[in-house]
Every structure is written in C-alpha cells, then in structure tokens.
Amino acid sequence: xxxxxxxxxxxxxxxxxxxxxxxxxxxxxxxxxxxxxxxxxxxxxxxxxxxxxxxxxxxxxxxxxxxxxxxxxxxxxxxxxxxxxxxxxxxxxxxxxxxxxxxxxxxxxxxxxxxxxxxxxxxxxxxxxxxxxxxxxxxxxxxxxxxxxxxxxxxxxxxxxxxxxxxxxxxxxxxxxxx
Amino acid sequence: xxxxxxxxxxxxxxxxxxxxxxxxxxxxxxxxxxxxxxxxxxxxxxxxxxxxxxxxxxxxxxxxxxxxxxxxxxxxxxxxxxxxxxxxxxxxxxxxxxxxxxxxxxxxxxxxxxxxxxxxxxxxxxxxxxxxxxxxxxxxxxxxxxxxxxxxxxxxx
Numbered sequence: 001x002x003x004x005x006x007x008x009x010x011x012x013x014x015x016x017x018x019x020x021x022x023x024x025x026x027x028x029x030x031x032x033x034x035x036x037x038x039x040x041x042x043x044x045x046x047x048x049x050x051x052x053x054x055x056x057x058x059x060x061x062x063x064x065x066x067x068x069x070x071x072x073x074x075x076x077x078x079x080x081x082x083x084x085x086x087x088x089x090x091x092x093x094x095x096x097x098x099x100x101x102x103x104x105x106x107x108x109x110x111x112x113x114x115x116x117x118x119x120x121x122x123x124x125x126x127x128x129x130x131x132x133x134x135x136x137x138x139x140x141x142x143x144x145x146x147x148x149x150x151x152x153x154x155x156x157x158x159x160x161x162x163x164x165x166x167x168x169x170x171x172x173x174x175x176x177x178x179x
Numbered sequence: 180x181x182x183x184x185x186x187x188x189x190x191x192x193x194x195x196x197x198x199x200x201x202x203x204x205x206x207x208x209x210x211x212x213x214x215x216x217x218x219x220x221x222x223x224x225x226x227x228x229x230x231x232x233x234x235x236x237x238x239x240x241x242x243x244x245x246x247x248x249x250x251x252x253x254x255x256x257x258x259x260x261x262x263x264x265x266x267x268x269x270x271x272x273x274x275x276x277x278x279x280x281x282x283x284x285x286x287x288x289x290x291x292x293x294x295x296x297x298x299x300x301x302x303x304x305x306x307x308x309x310x311x312x313x314x315x316x317x318x319x320x321x322x323x324x325x326x327x328x329x330x331x332x333x334x335x336x
Contacts, residue, residue, distance in 0.1 A: 011197065011198070012198070026197065027196065027197050028196045028197065028207055028216075029194070029195060029196055029197060030192075030194035030195070030196050030207040030209075031196075031207065054216065055214065056214055056215045056216055057212075057213070057214050057215075058212060058213050058215070058237075059212030059213075059240070059241065060211075060212050060213075060236060060237040060240045060241070061240060061247065061251065062233075062236070071223070071227070073227070073230070073232070073233040073236065074213065074227050074228065074233050074237060075223050075224055075227040075228075076215050076217075076224065076227075077213075077214070077215050078215055078216055078217060078221075078224065079216050080199075080205050080216045080217075080218065082197050082199075082205075083200075096251065096255070098254065098255055148199070148200050148201075149199040149200060149201055149203070149205075149218070151216075151217070151218060151221065165251065
C-alpha cells in the first residue's frame, strides 16, 4: 500500500530541516493563507513553490501636497516579511491631481526604518500643457535580503505645487527564497 | 493611544496573522476598504485606522462610491468639499455656491455645478500670446490678431 503524501501546515519553520523537506507555512492565520516551501540544503534556503501573495490595500482616496514621501490620512497599506529573504514587492494605485502642468505623483514604500526612495516608486504624471493627471499604474521590484519582520509601508509625494490624490492603493509581497 | 479593541469597536475585523521571530505578533485588519498587516508595536497604524476623521471618510467612500466620484470631480473643478465626521453630511463651497448639510445622494445631484478652474491655454495659444502680446487669443477678434501678428513681423524684420 502506498503512503499518502503529507505536507505539514506550520506556523513556524522547522529548526532542523532536511534537503527536499516541504512545508505549508501559514503567513495569515486570519484568512487561512499559506505559502509552500521546499528546503534546499546546498543553499540552506527555503524555496518558494506557491501560494497567494500577502496583499494589503486601502481603497479610500486620500491626498497629500507633500514634496517628500509622506503617509496619507490612512497609513499604508503595509505588508510585513515573516522571514528574512528575497521577495518580489508589487504596488499600485489610482492617481489623480488638482494641478495642470508637467507634474508627477510618486508612490514608494518605507522598508522598515529606511525611508521610501524614488528607485522603488511607481510614477504617474502629465506632460507639459497637460490637464489633470489620472492614471492607474503598478510596478514590481525584486528586493534581496530583506530582514525578518520588516514592515513595507507605502508612502506618497507630489513634487509640484498641487494636491495629489491616491486611491485603490495596494502593495503585495511574494517570497522567492527565505532562510 | 488607540488599541485593537478600539479598532474592533469601529467595526474592523482584527486577528493575529503570524507571530514574529522577535516575540511580537503581526495583526491583519480588514473593513471599510482597508486590508492591512501591522505589528503590535506599530502605533502609527493603530492611530491612523482609529482616527475619527479618517475613519468617517473611509466609511463615506466605502458606502457611497458614486458620491465619491462626484466629490473628486467637484474638488478638481475648484470647490472645497468637506465631510462632517459626526453626521456624515457634506458641504460644498466655491464661487457663488455655498451648500451645507448635504446627504451623499444630494451631493450626486451637484455634479452639474460649473467648473471654476480656468482652462490652461493650449501650446498654440501660448505661442500666439507670446508673439502678439494678446493675453487671451480666444476673446480677441480676427482683425486684432492679424494686426498684432503683422506688427510683430514688421518689428522682427
């Protein structure tokens, strides 16, 4: 008789893993979401096999006139790395503004205590002589070596002298390999 | 400082998503268009979710998406639109318009208010203005524009 394959569902990683070991790690016990990993002894890393992204959103449209990265009325959205490792970070929003000329609106994210930077930003804007900017935009970045328990919090800015509105804003996190 | 219980009392669903390696927990909060993760020591997240005005505004937008579309349109058309967080009623002020205590459905009816923001000149209009010195080519007569262009060409020759 064949033994039934069994993948354990865990809320913490095994302390003495073996090569090829497979687990279902519960990263959201509230909603019952988990990620499946396979352990690679050569790299001492758990490779991500599958599962839904860790997803966060704020649908309310809120604004800022800040020329440097700032939170809106509702902070975030934010996601948190359960383990140290490499991740894909996606983010997006619906952008609009009250200005009318050559302006950009940027959405980036703090990485723990490190402030948001333009290199991670998703950007929307108008050309010179354009009218009100309205755009739904998104961007994916690969972030290597994020520490465990790092909060990624979306931040916003509009360099031009105008109010930038950000709605349906979201950020998501998918692991690639973790330790 | 706001607490998890404050969040729950406002109607949000909050639960522990996962424990962290440094003996904290990460919560998942959802409700009124918010779905987010935050650590138990993240005071900014707690404060901002429980802020009375931000909460009222999220509820308004979540429950009245059609009124939110009109609100944005009015703001972009130059009106000040404010929400009373206690009553959920709105006011619209701009130009000769001053409306108060509007229910969301009444705000939708204000979508036809005129645009108070002047339309920026096109690139062609801007060049014509620079060449002729006429501030608004839209309101000038053809004779005015032809005369001004002729004068400008004569000057440059």
